[in-house]
Amino acid sequence: MKKDYQFIYNILFNHYGPQNWWPAESPFEMMIGAILVQNTNWNNVEKALNNLSEFMHPEEIDQLPIEKLAGLIRPSGFYKLKAKRIKSFLTWFKTYNYDIALVKKVDKHLLRLELLDIHGIGRETADVILLYALDTPIFVVDAYARRIFYRLGFDLPNAYDSFRKQIEKELPEDLTLYNEYHALLVQHAKDHCKANPLCDRCPILDVCERRVSRSV
Incomplete structure (x- = not known):
């Protein structure tokens, strides 16, 4: 089974649905x-x-x-x-x-x-x-993204922009996709991929290498 960033996005989106971020009035x-x-x-x-x-x-x-x-x-x-x-x-x-x-x-x-x-x-x-706010398709690298992708088994650059560009290279330049991806990763980290993960019902468990030996 091919595991890439688009594949992970598809699973998360199908599981959680659209998040409609950012939560603000303007x-x-x-x-x-x-x-x-x-x-x-x-x-x-x-x-x-x-x-x-x-x-x-x-x-x-x-x-x-x-x-x-x-x-x-x-x-x-x-x-x-x-x-x-x-x-x-x-x-x-x-x-x-x-x-x-x-x-x-x-x-x-x-x-x-x-x-x-x-x-x-x-x-x-x-x-x-x-x-x-400015409708620019860009991947947001945060602690949740690092945690989830590390546990899944992806090789992650340490530098912020290297990590961001690695993901953007594999994804289409689609504003909605980037908008939803960040929100979906946040939701997944809160629901399942916590500091102490709840793996039993995780929607991406089948493709996860469960690398939880270090603090992420």
């Missing part, structure tokens, strides 16, 4: 959520986003004193650090007049470099923003 809220979710879980992010809801426009958050912004996003953890990161992100976004349509016109490679140049925006966060 592309801007999605981008703020991508920063807030760093080093925390989504339940905490939802509390922070709820606190921000009445200010959920870039101009309004940009005008908030950083101390007030930090207080509003406190449930997300590392709130002082994340407030600085949001402010840095908004400084960049302002150069596009806070206009998502203008941002989308930029070459995706240049756009990724711009995002990575923002204080506090790493590769994973940049790629999440590119995928879910």
